[in-house]
Amino acid sequence: MEIYLPIAEVSLDVFVLLALGGAVGFLSGVFGVGGGFLLTPFLIFIGVPPAVAVASSANQLVGASVSGVLAHWRRGNVDFKMGLILLIGGFLGSLLGVWLFGLLRRIGQVELVINLCFVLLLGTLGALMLIEGTRTLMRRRKLGAPRRKLHQHIWVHGLPLKMRFRRSKLYISALLPLGLGFLIGILSAIMGIGGGFVMVPAMIYLLGMPTVIVPGTSLFQIIFVAATVTVLQAINNRTVDAVLALLLLIGGVLGAQIGTRMGSRLRGDQLRIMLAVLVLAVAVKLAVDMTATPEQLYSATVVQ
Amino acid sequence: MSARILLSLLFMLAAGAARGEPLVADLTSHLIGITGGFAGTSVVLFGATDGPGDVVVVVRGPEHDVAVRRKRRVAGIWVNAKEAVFTGVPSFYSIASSRPLDAVTTPAVRSFHQLGLDYLRLQLDRGPLREEDTPFREALIQTQQHEKLFSETVGRVDFLGDRLFRASLSFPANVPTGTYLVEVFLIRNKAVVSGQTTPLVISKIGVDAEIYDFADRRAALYGLVAVATAMVAGWLASVPFRNA
DSSP states (O other): OEEEETTTTEEEEHHHHHHHHHHHHHHHHHHSSOOHHHHHHHHHHTTOOHHHHHHHHHHHHHHHHHHHHHHHHHTTOOOHHHHHHHHHHHHHHHHHHHHHHHHHHHTTOHHHHHHHHHHHHHHHHHHHHHHHHHHHHHHHHSTTOOOOOSOOOOGGGGOSSEEEETTTTEEEETHHHHHHHHHHHHHHHHHOOOOHHHHHHIIIIIIOOOTTTHHHHHHHHHHHHHHHHHHHHHHHTOOOOHHHHHHHHHHHHHHHHHHHHHHHHSOHHHHHHHHHHHHHHHHHHHHHHHHSOOSOSEEEEEEO | OHHHHHHHHHHHHHHHHHHTOSEEEEESOSEEEEOTTOOOEEEEEEEEESSSOEEEEEEEOOEEEEEEEEEEEETTEEEEEEEEEEEEEESOEEEEESSOHHHHSOHHHHHHHTOSGGGOOOEETTBSOOGGGHHHHHHHHHHHHHTTSEEEEESOEEEETTTEEEEEEEEOTTOOOEEEEEEEEEEETTEEEEEEEEEEEEEEOSHHHHHHHHHHHSHHHHHHHHHHHHHHHHHHHHGGGTTO
């Protein structure tokens, strides 16, 4: 059943969109990351214009994060103070990001930058996860291997403006979450992702937050960053397709519930390796597309 | 439908003859509505002339600016490099004629009335086209032809006898919205002896049109509504699983 998406101005199959939302939701349920980093490239694969794919993914993300945060909040696993500091950084970052996005669109390089960002981020991340996952798997086979230290002191802990975060049991510089939020805000605007897959490792390894607090806090701030990005994209670039976002959301919510149940039955390091392979596959597909000789050397775009 | 067209034709023929007009033509519909399942459509143009001659029909969509970019390989990846911005490009252009245009008229006439894709007057934002811009012009026309937005067809204007003619004007699914102009020319001895212009409106109708309009006119409010909808949907979704 085809549906005409009013902003994307393409007709797509409703069930393909529901299934895509479901698959991404399933992944987010299994792995605990938002899945936006897979959603945007897949939307582009099925023919949604990249600019619309990015902005509508951000819109979908708002709903998906609300749903996720509520679940974590009920278990008391959200550090609101940390979330707020991340959020201020995220807000500033998304302002810069949306402006940058509009600029890139005017000079005709937005698709290049979106694709490049995805290849670089997914490639690095997939490789790191694969190495880490394989190592843990091997370490477990060798009994008596030394455990890694939970909290290490590095240069970032010497920064000024120290603040106490009770829920996370941390006393660190506010500049850290502020900067991290800023970076994620830019990524969110340019790539339509919540940045969970960058944020979650950064919160654990860079900030040193307890793992149980991380997903809820990350999702909490993503709601607001994604909401800011959605509104700014709607105003500056007119690229938010609410119908597309809603369809993805419906599929996503169902997928997430199935995913969460599956996730609890599978083993952690096996999951991480599976995710790493998936992430790498998307990166490779995007990279191959970028280097392949295009069918048309010329492209025509309507300018406002 | 055909009975109605025939009746209208007879009426027009009578009226045209009475007023001594060499050419009368009209469309079966002046409005095309694009709805959710729109997959392209066609509109019939019919008319009458006061004697033998050739008929050329040009359909032009609203004008807009188009940036044509050429990709170049930089460090292994293809990036948009050179750019030419064309101004006042018709968003849709199709031409149909009763006989091949070359046989019907001269290049001078074609150029004056912009009859045919080769005769479209295209301008760049920085002035008239230069020699080195030719590939960009060709690329623009090719891309639009590939998108089915530009087309040249011969023989789609059919004469029923000497004086009555009809043409089927087709529009693809991706047709841009706006006010179109349908120009009908009557050509005799290689010169245009009469012409008539009829408007045709193509617009989105229904829910999709309302969403598009809303997103365009009240962008900030649309953004907020989109966010609120997503939030409510996310909250609703978590309710059934509260105790899970």
